[in-house]
Every structure is written in structure tokens, then in C-alpha cells.
Amino acid sequence: MTNPSSLLGSNLRLIARLDIKGENLIKGIQLEGLRVIGSPNEYALKYYLQGADELIYMDCVASLYGRNHLSNIITAATKNIFVPITVGGGIRSINDAFNILRAGADKVAINTAAVENPSLIENISREFGSQCMVLSVEAKKVSVNKWEVYTDNGREKTGIDVVDWVKKGVDLGAGEILLTSVDKEGTRKGFDISLVKSVTDQSMVPVIASGGMGTPEDLIKAVNEGGASAVAMADILHYGRSNINDVRNTAIKAGFGVREYFVE
């Protein structure tokens, strides 16, 4: 099995993304119009058993209230889920990060608080290691090959250029980029490939493409043309339009290295 050069010898990671509001797994379109899907950990366990390589839990109203409410959900998940868990939403300090890691998260994804206070990136990566510090970037297209950073789950514009921000974030110690296209999110129209490419061209750290995966085949361009190291999936899984196993098989057919996993 040969890897395209964009994967650089690493296997493509297939990540299930769970957006949470209160106690519920929800899903919106372009991060708005949130609809309740069900209980987060029922879905998380299903994806784990299907062979998801990682899980991302995103508290999508946390920034509004200034804190993350996911500790209990994460602690419950660790009883029967044994893959890496990234938690984002409302993490504003070293102490917040410490608490969510203690609750069972492996990495924290930070957007709003990092934009307001970029030194938080440096402090978290120094304290817990850069592998723990995922820079979450919500990107909205402003013109051809130009995207603006949004915060507060796609609600607030910042005037900051996405590519510049990613470079700065990596310099400050971010070990990974979770790149969400606000325009494509929930639309099932495929990833914003030029966004992914613009970021991976400038980033020495792995980039997770997020937002817009409508069919398993959408991941092919994200890797071959975009240079993504991982894809995040939400809508496509939550509504049962596909499952991790089919996505994995699509990746294998496209010639990508993936984790070998056998569904029992």
C-alpha cells in the first residue's frame, strides 16, 4: 500500500466529531440552526466500535457562557472508549485545560480564547506538550484564496487572516490544526479543498479537515489535493449516510494508508 506524499508516511486518521449543546449531540448547518441528534456517548461508542481513530467533542455554546461543560460526558466516555479524545469549546486557561485532561481528554482544541490571548497556545503547549494543544480554526471565505478567522462557533468575525493565524499558532506551539470551514460545515458539499491546501502548504503540523464531508469519496480530494492528515466527520455519520467502515474502505481503495481495523 503506498501513501500519497501528502500523508508523509503517516496513516490518514478518520475522526468522528461530536458537537454538543448541553447534554445533547447536535448538528447544524454552517454552525447554525442546531438540531438535536441524541445522546453523545451512545454515538461516540458506536463510532468507536466502528473503528473511529479519534473522537472530537466540541461544546458549541461554551464560548457564550465562558466555560466548558463536557467534563461529565468525557469522564463517562472513558469507561468504554479507548481512542484519543479531543475536547474543545470554552477552554480559556491552563486550569481549564488541566481539568478537562483530568476528566479523560487527551487534547484540548482552542479557538476563541487563543484568538483573544495567543500566549495561551504557548502556555498550554509548554505545560502539557504541543501534542496536547490543538488549534481550532473556524474559517470563512472572504475572497479567492482568502479566509477570515471566526470565533464563538462561527458567530464572531476577527479580521484575522487564516493562513497568518495558523503560522502564528504553530510558532507558538500548536501541535495540530483542526480546520473547520464555516461555509461548508453541515452542507454535505465536500471540504473546502483550497482552504485545506492553503493551510497545509504553510503548516509543518498535521491538519484535520473539517466541515462538509457529504460522501466517503470527499476525503480523497482533501488528502490528495488538500494535503490533510485527518478528516473530521459529523453529519455524514450522525444521519447514518455512511459509517466509519465504509469511509475506511474508500480510503484504502484510494491508496491511502489507514489504521488496520477489523469490525467484529
Place this chain on the structure above:
Amino acid sequence: MNEIVVIDYGVGNLLSVKRGLEYCGVKAIITSKPEDIINATKIILPGVGAFKNAMQSLESLGLVKVIQEVANRKIDLLGICLGMQLLLDESDEFGLTKGLGLIPGRVVAIPSKNNEGIINKIPHIGWSKLINPEENSDWNEGILKTVESGDSFYFIHSYMALTNNNKHTIAHCLYGSEKIPAVIQHNRIIGCQFHPEKSGEVGLKILREFCEF
């Protein structure tokens, strides 16, 4: 089976290690008390973050000598990820720092370019399968006993643990063209670069094997 002591020195996700052990039917205690560690029969040294900070934390908790002492008593010790790297003599992460010195070797950065000049993304994050470097017989007798060819494990790291003695590296993984030590062992002291507690069922099998050692 006796309980397993998981050493707490301040950082990272210790809960998942505990949960993984519980899933294997083993009681685990998370502790930073020297007296708990001195009396342990099996110890896990977890770890994420930077080598230097970790050694400083262990030092300030008075645990460096304690770990060295129990390791010399031939109890079973498993270091995970950074915990594996700490087993070696030294690391050059953020300046040369002395490690626990339980397995001869040193910790170095994963090269950011491979030998064809292609850039390696750092950190190395992802699932890789284990390779037996030179038909090392320790593979079949140790914690890898139940690992089948193709079983993949979750790695996340920027540095790698190179043992001085090839025989101490019982498995590696490939990252691009880079051979990265994945499991090291010297007597009863074992290190895993990957996270067995984060590698699904195949990872839990390794934890179970360690418990039954």
C-alpha cells in the same frame, strides 16, 4: 492479582490509563506518594508533555530515586509515551536533561526531513503497525505476545527513544522512512511509545499482558 500503581506527577490524562486497567479487570491506584510506589509490584509511568518538566516534577515529588530503587528490585515497570522516554539516560528536548537511566539510550527529536529530503510532519500523530526489527524473540514472550501482524497502535510524539543496545528495542514502527522504536525492554522494564490505553482493543490486550506478566 495485585493492584497496579500508576504514577501521578501532575500532567496528562491519567484517567484513561486507570480505565484501561479496570477494563482489563485490574485495580489501579493513581498516586504520587513514595510509600505507595515503594511497595508496588507493578508500576505504570504514564506521561505526556516535555521531558525536562517531567523529570523536574518527578524530582520535586521525590520520586526519581524511588523509581530507580523499585526498578532495581526487578518489579515490572511500564513507561508509556513520555514515560517510556524517561526510562532512558538522557534527552535533548529543551536542552540536555538526565533521565531515569533504567535502559541505556537517549531521546532525540524525530528528524523533520527524511533521507529523501521530504518533510516529516511533526508531531508524528496516528496509528501505525508494529514491526519486529530482527526477529527478536522477546516479542513472543513479552507484552507483545498477543499482537498480530497488522495490529495498529496510536502514536503521538515529537521525540523518539533510541536504545544503545539493539536488543532492547523489541518493536519499531515506520514513519515515512524513519524507524521509530515502539517498544523497548530491558529485564522487567518496558516502554511503549504508543498509548496502549488509547489504541482500542489491541492496546488493551497489551495492558492485560502487562498485568499478567
